[in-house]
Amino acid sequence: MISTKFKRAVLLAGLALGLAACGPKEPQTAGTPLGIRRLSEEQYRNVVADVFGTGIVVSGRFDPMIRTDGLLAVGAWNTSITPQGLVQYEEMARNIAAQVVSDANREVLIPCKPASAAAYDKVCAEQFFTKVGRLLYRRPMAAEEMTATLKITEAASDSLKNFYDGVGFGLARLLVSPDFLFVSDVAEADPKNAGTQRLNAFSKAARLSFFLWNSAPDDRLLQAAEKGDLYTAKGTEREVARMIASPRLKTGMRAFFSDMYGFDAFNVLEKDATIYPAFGQVAAQDAKEQTLRTITDLVLKQDGDYRDLFTTRKTYMTRPLGRVYEIRVTTPDGVWEPYEFPIESRRAGIQSQLSLLALNSHPGRSSPTLRGKAIRTYLLCQRVPDPPGDVDFSKFGDPDSPNKTARDRLTAHSTMPACAGCHKITDPIGLAMENFDGAGTFRTSEDGTPIDSSGDLDGVRYDDPVGLAKALHDSPAVAACVVNRLASYATGQPTAQSDKWVNFLREDFASNGYRVKNLLQRIATSDAFVAVPPPAAATSTKQASAQ
Amino acid sequence: MDALAPIYVKVLLHLRLPNPGPPVMRATSILKLLCATAAIVLCATPHVGAAEKKTLGFAVTKWNTAVYEGKFMDECPEGLNPSNKDIWWSKLNWEQRRKTPDILATQRSPWNFRGEHGEDVCVAPTSVKDPPLRIVKGGVSFGMNLDGNTDGAATAKTCKHENFTGVDGTAGVDNQMYRLFGCVYAWRSNGHIEQNANSHRLSSGLGMILIEISDVDDMRNDDHVDVTFYRGLDPFATDSAGHVLPFSSYRIDMENGKPRYGDKVAGKIVDGAIVTETGNVHLPFFGNYQYMNQEIRDLRLKLSIAPDGKTAKGDVGGYYSVEQIYRYVSGMLGAFPNTTQFSCPGIYVAAHELADGYPDAKTGECTMLSSAFKLEAVAAFINHPEAKPSQQAAR
Structure with a gap:
């Protein structure tokens, strides 16, 4: 039996969908190649x-x-x-x-x-x-x-x-x-537009389902496909509203954000147990889960502003995490509890949680460069070139170096012309996170020397990780990035920032308060989501198989 | 920066608010405390000033009888003690020794059942007369001057005994427990009794002692703090190498809405070390497959916290019941018949002879042994039942 709560959620989702439909008209796109x-x-x-x-x-x-x-x-x-x-x-x-x-x-x-x-x-x-x-x-x-x-x-x-x-x-x-x-994407002739193709109903159902739920279509979605409902805007909107209201959306979004933030690296994450004894396998898995819970809570349960992910102090905690954060956890082992970092903790946003901090560090020390690169790559969708093959790390890795802090070492290292270019775009971000060691534990000094965690993000200066959080929140690239990634994730094809559809989605995202659920609805119900290039450009699955 | 600044930071970071007030007040208090933290770090001043009361927590990871070992073991001129088994074997004639395999085939631990009528000599230690226990004859020991005198003369609460000079030169150190066990291999540094007990607690979390220091105004010098001892309910949090991790959270063991343990003694902080006054304290114990509700009378504790705030080391002094220690000793012999290296009757007789505290009102014989223990602990968050996430103070 369908609960009243679920019906209400579907209704609200449908209402939001209807309101969203009143916005700017979606631009025509060529569609994504079959694959x-x-x-x-x-x-x-x-x-x-x-x-x-x-x-x-x-x-x-x-x-x-x-x-x-x-x-x-x-x-x-x-x-x-x-x-x-x-x-x-x-x-x-x-x-x-x-x-x-x-x-x-x-x-x-x-x-x-x-x-x-x-x-x-x-x-x-x-x-x-x-x-x-x-x-x-x-x-x-x-x-x-x-x-x-x-x-x-x-x-x-x-x-x-x-x-x-x-x-x-x-x-x-x-x-x-x-x-x-x-x-497999399977196209068929579009009876409404002679000479064009469209995804067949089952391919559309699969695309919707893997996009929103990260799983195959359920019986109802397949029924909708069988009845031809997915060929109509009304039928599609109804199914999308149902899927977004479903608790399975959480599974889908966990998969998306795990992908977007590179959480597959958790499978191979290792920390030096001598240096970070509290950061074991359980803490690592909890760290990943903590960030995913923070995300789904804010963007799905609270239906909040996506940008707040980078300033929020609200999260969830377990005892293994508490030992790395060095905070009290009242619930027993294996139980999650809501937690809010105090203002003075200097933790704000998911980029200050253990997951992104530990994942983008070395096994035995922090890395402003890796962290800066991660922010650029994962949160801002920017490309940071790989280091040159003959890079000289001797100044950076010298154990007898008089440079006590990462900032000092990086300053010495990045004076080399071959290195300076990339470090300029990564280090000012990563150095703001130096108050967190390689496992993510807070610190005020490194090797006895006070840490300077100031930096800048594309011209916006800040003094500490909280300042970085605000700069990220206010950066237009943050919101643009998630739009771009979601569009790519939905269609399976890379999308350029200049893409007309992505621009449309970006504007729609902003005008709807940066609500991810709205964005999901907009993508899943848009024509571009299922558009197929003209027959000359498209190759059906059957043809591809034959080739 | 003051060398002690890190410890102030750590201390403030794992504080617990003394009285849960309304949420707004709690939030305000947290804010004040953390502001105080910042002030300390920035100003590098050893004085907390008007900061809120603070609470520290520690989980005891090692609890050892304090045994002083001289370079040439000259504290034990007669050597170390023989075991129950050694004594049994020494009394067998050649023919009996030849038949030992037959005896062992039909009887488990026959050396325990060598009472006059086959009694277990650990259960009935007076059923046989063993050679006297080899006790410590040296003059130096760990411990404290518990009775206040330096000549070992009897007082209203003590019997006449021989004092030690402390390892640090303190005169009049009372430690008859050391005199009793100091020449028993199992209690010395390579012996397994204490190691086993610590290991059993570490792996099970049973018998975990939690120490909470509350009402702290100043971490450097404070003329009054409260020190409370609890039993932990959760297992130790350890790293992959088995070392106990600091800053884990532990619940206290409750019974009918009150802590099952919870004896409190007053104390003070002197130059960064916590020193308590005396008080009768019950402490949980598990080790060598035995539970105990230890009572230590006139307990006093000196606890030094490491500069990074993660660990602490402490010395405990007090009077320990002869009956209680013998029950522990005799009980463990069933588990370790071959390696304990002492005889139950020997321990029983010597423990009563060496007892120097709390004379029995009727017989006048002392019933407790002056004793000293060394402990190691890690910083911990001690969760009282009323603690809620909103009360959490964090860095």
């Missing part, structure tokens, strides 16, 4: 959990994704599966299938009972694969696909003399199928 992208690890796990429940364990290693134009989601359109990766998928598929058909789960997950558990039952098998195949393939299975699947199931059932084991084989086949592992 194929591999499911990310998180998407794979989300889909399995959505279809079969969270009790199904997914264990295995996934091929890494490639970050392209700032996002893994964009890189996903250019990634394939290695032979070793395919072996992993095969093993995972068999393992998942075995769990689904196990004694413990079959009653719930298989919607029918065979005439005999020891023999193949076509009716029951077809019923199961019709339901599951539609959710995994994000469209109804074609007749020939169903026939092939049933054939495998029958052969396995007969051979093993067990219906459920046979179904397991059939299911494993679906789970290693490219139709499951890859999200």
